[in-house]
Amino acid sequence: MLPVRTMPLELPRAEDRLLGWYDRGLAEFGDTAQGAHWPNEHDRRTRFEVMLDVIEEGPDASVVLCDLGCGTGELLAHIRDRGLQQVAYIGVDRSARALAYAREKFPDAAFVEVDVTAPDADLRPIACDYLVANGLFTGKFDLSHDEMWAFLVATIERVWPYVRRGLAFNVMSKVVDWERPDLFHLPMDEAAQLLHRLAGRRVRLRADYGLYEYTSFAYRPLAANVPVLRPLLPKADRLVPYLRRIDATRIYSNHGPLSVELETRLATYLGLPAESVACASSGTAALVGAILATAGRARDERPLAFLPAFTFAATAGAAEACGYRPYLLDVDAESWMLDPRRLLDHPMLAQAGLVIPVSPFGRPVAQQPWQAFHEGTGVPVVIDGAASFDRIEEAPADFLGPLPLALSFHATKGFATGEGGAVLSSSAEVVSRVVGALNFGFYRARDAEAAAINGKMSEYHAAVGLAELDGWARKRAALQAVVARYRLHMEKAGLGERFVGAPVTSLVYAFHRCRDAKEAQQMESGLETQGVDTRLWYGLGLHRQTYYARLPRDGLAVTDALAPCLIGLPMAPDLADAQIARVAAACQQGMKTSNARLPRPRSKPPR
Numbered sequence: 071m072l073p074v075r076t077m078p079l080e081l082p083r084a085e086d087r088l089l090g091w092y093d094r095g096l097a098e099f100g101d102t103a104q105g106a107h108w109p110n111e112h113d114r115r116t117r118f119e120v121m122l123d124v125i126e127e128g129p130d131a132s133v134v135l136c137d138l139g140c141g142t143g144e145l146l147a148h149i150r151d152r153g154l155q156q157v158a159y160i161g162v163d164r165s166a167r168a169l170a171y172a173r174e175k176f177p178d179a180a181f182v183e184v185d186v187t188a189p190d191a192d193l194r195p196i197a198c199d200y201l202v203a204n205g206l207f208t209g210k211f212d213l214s215h216d217e218m219w220a221f222l223v224a225t226i227e228r229v230w231p232y233v234r235r236g237l238a239f240n241v242m243s244k245v246v247d248w249e250r251p252d253l254f255h256l257p258m259d260e261a262a263q264l265l266h267r268l269a270g271r272r273v274r275l276r277a278d279y280g281l282y283e284y285t286s287f288a289y290r291p292l293a294a295n296v297p298v299l300r301p302l303l304p305k306a307d308r309l310v311p312y313l314r315r316i317d318a319t320r321i322y323s324n325h326g327p328l329s330v331e332l333e334t335r336l337a338t339y340l341g342l343p344a345e346s347v348a349c350a351s352s353g354t355a356a357l358v359g360a361i362l363a364t365a366g367r368a369r370d371e372r373p374l375a376f377l378p379a380f381t382f383a384a385t386a387g388a389a390e391a392c393g394y395r396p397y398l399l400d401v402d403a404e405s406w407m408l409d410p411r412r413l414l415d416h417p418m419l420a421q422a423g424l425v426i427p428v429s430p431f432g433r434p435v436a437q438q439p440w441q442a443f444h445e446g447t448g449v450p451v452v453i454d455g456a457a458s459f460d461r462i463e464e465a466p467a468d469f470l471g472p473l474p475l476a477l478s479f480h481a482t483k484g485f486a487t488g489e490g491g492a493v494l495s496s497s498a499e500v501v502s503r504v505v506g507a508l509n510f511g512f513y514r515a516r517d518a519e520a521a522a523i524n525g526k527m528s529e530y531h532a533a534v535g536l537a538e539l540d541g542w543a544r545k546r547a548a549l550q551a552v553v554a555r556y557r558l559h560m561e562k563a564g565l566g567e568r569f570v571g572a573p574v575t576s577l578v579y580a581f582h583r584c585r586d587a588k589e590a591q592q593m594e595s596g597l598e599t600q601g602v603d604t605r606l607w608y609g610l611g612l613h614r615q616t617y618y619a620r621l622p623r624d625g626l627a628v629t630d631a632l633a634p635c636l637i638g639l640p641m642a643p644d645l646a647d648a649q650i651a652r653v654a655a656a657c658q659q660g661m662k663t664s665n666a667r668l669p670r671p672r673s674k675p676p677r
């Protein structure tokens with residue numbers, strides 16, 4: 071007699087039973103379509119193509135793709151066969167056996183072993199733009215329909231928060247002549263309802279590819295915030311030729327061939343002699359180098375650096391780093407910058423050892439009036455040109471001269487190297503002093519001769535700069551097109567005269583200008599509720615920043631009125647027309663709301 075079981079046998083989790091089936095298939099058939107329970111290779115390729123269809127931007131886009139239930143990583147083989155180099159792949163599976171095959175085939179790829187429905191699973195490593203689950207829910211083997219459905223729902227709901235844009239999975243169709251008991255045939259309505267819970271109406275079902283299955287797609291609502299700035303620097307492929315030169319020369323910094331080439335090419339581009347440009351490790355380093363090279367460190371009798379309150383924190387930081395006490399001045403209401411003529415009779419001028427006029431949002435600072443100021447007063451002038459590269463190139467003669475101009479090539483500026491900057495001057499002597507000031511004060515030999523820092527640009531950043539310059543005409547044109555479309559959409563929204571951008575500012579800034587702080591505040595919160603990110607790039611002025619609030623200053627009425635009103639709008643070289651239209655519509659809506667909250671004008675004057 072067979073023994074009678076008295077204890078109910080605890081069945082393993084549905085997930086564990088599925089894993090068993092897959093591992094047995096792999097053991098029997100090896101790394102083949104059959105081994106993954108697919109009838110043949112051709113159909114498997116078809117499914118891969120349908121899965122890649124999840125990428126809304128098209129398969130050429132730079133995206134992170136997570137392949138859930140990746141098995142032996144054959145989707146990656148397909149992606150590579152197709153030459154889709156911009157797809158960054160993450161394979162995810164529970165099966166150590168399958169992943170061993172995958173890792174052996176693709177030692178350079180990311181494969182994550184995780185049981186996504188386990189309560190303590192850490193899913194951060196699978197965060198992605200798109201997730202596909204190809205074949206994970208097509209076979210149910212010995213699972214009941216309800217068990218399989220529960221597994222599907224639990225899996226999709228668990229991973230969805232880690233998916234930035236959309237996901238896709240396939241199941242067997244109910245619209246077939248006969249159903250196989252070991253496959254998971256799911257009514258389309260049920261799939262649609264699950265997807266709808268996740269993604270609202272952004273749902274798609276595809277059954278047009280000739281197999282007995284269908285693929286379900288869910289996308290995050292488009293209403294994800296429009297980010298205020300999405301920099302776009304040269305892609306890896308465009309850096310490679312320059313990086314190979316670094317490998318060959320084994321020169322990584324110290325005025326290597328790439329940074330020298332960048333200096334020369336920038337100078338040529340601006341129509342200057344080669345020795346007019348000194349690259350720096352950041353815009354702030356460029357400022358420090360320019361200050362040390364011309365004004366030197368602060369002296370007791372002239373301890374102040376005059377600078378506008380309407381600027382980014384870096385301006386004051388650079389002055390302090392050179393020993394100066396920043397003294398904050400108000401800007402001109404029209405130009406948003408310091409007016410040199412108004413400084414001539416400033417009561418504190420005799421204590422000023424340095425003036426730093428700033429290019430607000432890249433609006434370029436004219437050389438000539440400041441040169442006149444410098445000649446008239448003897449006070450050194452260093453221009454914080456920050457984001458003005460794309461403006462000065464329009465008329466270099468107006469904006470370049472002996473006074474050093476410090477530029478930032480930070481990722482958020484138009485011409486960008488990630489971190490980086492440069493000092494430009496028509497005086498070769500000034501530039502050579504800047505080079506020393508950014509290299510420990512070494513001029514002729516390894517002897518520190520003057521106050522200095524290490525502010526050199528590395529060869530890696532120069533590589534980015536050279537690639538950026540190679541593609542600059544295109545990036546510039548793309549930014550110009552975005553600004554033009556902004557202007558168009560804002561005009562259509564009746565806000566043409568509220569829009570501020572290039573050619574007034576650098577190409578990387580777009581603003582909605584409000585009439586006063588109250589309107590601006592309502593506008594900002596209005597845009598926020600509409601999912602449009604905004605930024606007051608200079609905050610409310612330096613004097614409102616915690617650390618700089620203690621600085622001595624003039625009355626700052628213009629800065630106080632201006633700073634809250636220039637609301638920075640989203641900008642990117644690839645900002646889509648639909649996004650721009652959305653921002654303009656949000657501005658229009660924001661204006662209505664803020665008008666509605668203002669007191670209604672009286673139709674008759676009060677008696």
Ligand SMILES: *Cc1c(COP(=O)(O)O)cnc(C)c1O
Pocket residue numbers: 352353354355381382384385428429431454456457478479480489490491
């Ligand atoms: C960006 C910026 C800087 C500093 O540049 P970094 O490259 O970030 O150091 C300085 N001044 C202004 C006005 C800026 O906008």
